[in-house]
Amino acid sequence: MQNTLHIGYVTRPYATQKGKPVTYYQVSNNKQLVEIVVPLFELYPLxxxxxxxxxxxxxxxxxxxxxxxxxxxxxxxxxxxxxxxxxxxxxxxxxxxxxxxx
Missing domain, CATH: 1.20.58 (Methane Monooxygenase Hydroxylase; Chain G, domain 1)
Incomplete structure (x- = not known):
């Protein structure tokens, strides 16, 4: 997603308490959230x-x-x-x- 949207950052995979690997994608800029992320989820609903x-x-x-x-x-x-x-x-x-x- 980061490469496509050109916003936010990705954390490296690490194991959770349950032992499953997890990677996080985070966008914290409110303007980018409203103008890019929200419309994306409106177009492709969860x-x-x-x-x-x-x-x-x-x-x-x-x-x-x-x-x-x-x-x-x-x-x-x-x-x-x-x-x-x-x-x-x-x-x-x-x-x-x-x-x-x-």
Whole structure:
């Protein structure tokens, strides 16, 4: 993906606690996430358990990007913290359900 999209970086494979090798692809630039990654997943939707997680992630990314577009610095206001915590709780709830899967 990195070679195709020309954004982000790839970590080298390493073994997890379960002994399976894992490689990560990470994009942390919010503008690149909104302008490249989100449209890619809209064009080619996820069809797995990650599809629900994607919707929560996308909402967070778009919300934070709207601050950037409006020139508003992201501050740790009570409302901002509550919105982020709500997203984290929803993601954790989805992942709890999936923990027992192999």
């Amino acid at each position: 069809r797995s358990k990650k599809a629900k997680e994607y919707l929560i992630w996308k909402e967070e990314v778009l919300r934070k990007y709207s601050y950037f577009l409006n020139g508003i610095p992201i501050k740790a206001t009570k409302e901002e913290i509550e919105l982020t915590q709500k997203s984290i709780l929803m993601l954790n709830k989805l992942r709890e359900y999936n923990d027992f899967e192999l």
